[in-house]
Amino acid sequence: MKTRIPRDNIHMSWRPIDGYNKQINVFISPREPGKTDTTWWEKIYSQWVVSGKPWGYLVRNNVEITDAMLQDIEDTINKWTIDPVEFQFKKGEFKEGIVDIKIKGKLFFRCVSLSLPLRRIKQAKIRNIGGIFMDEFIIDPKSGEKYNQNEYFKIKELYTTYRRSYEGDGILKMYFCGNPYSLFNPLFVGLGVDVVKLRKDKYEMVNGEWRLYPNIMVKDNYAIEWGVLHPVLKEQLLEKNPFYQFDEEYSDYALEGIAVNDRNIKTGKLPKNFYLSFVLKIAGKFVGIFQNNYINDLEDRFFCKFVDEVSAKRTIYCFEFDEMVERSILMSIDERMKLQRFKDAMRKRMVSFEDINVYYYMEEAYKNL
Incomplete structure (x- = not known):
């Protein structure tokens, strides 16, 4: 499709991931590789014009x-298109969480909020849908953002509902974009992504030109790419933005795509001489708290990991009624006191974790202890 500005080769493309033809397609990266522009122009608008x-x-x-969000999407498309578009929508639908955006009276996309009750989300199905997109699917908890309760389950239910309306060839695809403040998020946890095995793309100089070598994690139903900035684009950005030059942590996140919120978490393997002390059920997951058999400097040390099987003799503790299963009980004040040494160890960073997912689950548990 003809564009107002030429397409270069220093911004991201969905082509490497699309080559695997998976239902769930994820691209995480630093800021500014053009993932939002590319998705709205090449993946959504250009395909909509044809189909x-x-x-x-x-x-x-x-x-x-909001008006600002929709205006931003409209401006993104108009940056590329030769014939400008103008969105049509009803502001009264904003508070309802389901908004239809049209171009010349024809439905372009339907915006759906995941904070809606599941019943309403399932009512938002789109006839003859082209695809599903979610931008900024990873939040930054440091800015006060929170994931929705049962967010992954809602995404699964929405996909199941939309898939029934899909009339195209092959499979209905979902696309997710985000900046990796952290690799912990409901989508990765729900898919069972082993985030330790995620690897970034890399560029290498070949015959005087930069060549991209993608590192895409591919499983039965998903493909995940951890993109990096093209060296030429990175150089341009360094010249234009002083914060990239003088703020190392911001540069690590924005230019290098480092999951800065995760880098101080103590992870590792279960050490020897640790025994299972407690099992907690948190957001549908069983977390084992293992305790050191020895006392070093009069302080207990602990290790936490997900456990798949729990002994029939083991009591499972939980904080909410809806977490209760067979052999589980709601944690009492006395039982919370038994975990006081663990809480103190958390406070003093004397706890290690199997991976970052376990850490973030236990961070929530800490607030209930």
């Missing part, structure tokens, strides 16, 4: 649906 099939666009909360 007329509307897309689903997911946001986390109703309050994200």
Whole structure:
């Protein structure tokens, strides 16, 4: 499709991931490789012009649906298109969390908030849908953001509902973009992604030109790419933005795509001489708290990991009624006191974790102890 500005080769493309033809396609990266522009222009708008099939666009909360958000998407498309487009929508739908965006009276995409009750999300199905997109699927907890309760389950249910309306060839595809403040998020946890095995793309100089070598994690139903900035683009950005030059942590996140929120978490393997002391059920996961057999400097040390099987003799503790299963009990004040040494160890960073997912689950548990 003809564009107002030429397409270069220093910004991201979905082509490497699309080559694997998976239902769930994820691209995480530093800021500014052009993932939002590429998705709205090449993946959504250009395909819609040809097929007329509307897309689903997911946001986390109703309050994200604003004039400014829709204007930003419209401006992104108009940056590329030769003939400008103008969105049509009803502002009264914003607070409802389901908004239809049309171009010349034809449905372009339907915006759906994941904070809606599941019943309403399932009612937002799109006839003859073209695909589903969610931008900024990873949050930064340091800025006060939170994931929705049962967010992954809602995404699964939405996909199941939309798939029934899919009339295209092959499979209905979902696309997720995000900046890796952390590799912990409901999507990766729900898919069972081993984040330790995720590797970044890399560029190498070949015959005087930079060549991209993608590192894409591919499983039965998903493909995940951890993109990096093209060296030429990185050089341009360093010249234009002083914060990249003088703020190392911001540069690590924005230019290098480092999961800065995860780098101080103590991870490793279960040490010898540790025994299973407690099992907690948190958000559907069983977390084992293992305790050291020895006392070093009069302080207990602990290790936490997910456990798949729990002995029939073992009591499972939980904090909410809806977490209760056979052999589980709600944690009492006395039982919370038994975990006081563990809580103190958490406070003093005397606890290690199997991976970052376990850490973030236990961070939530800590607030209930």
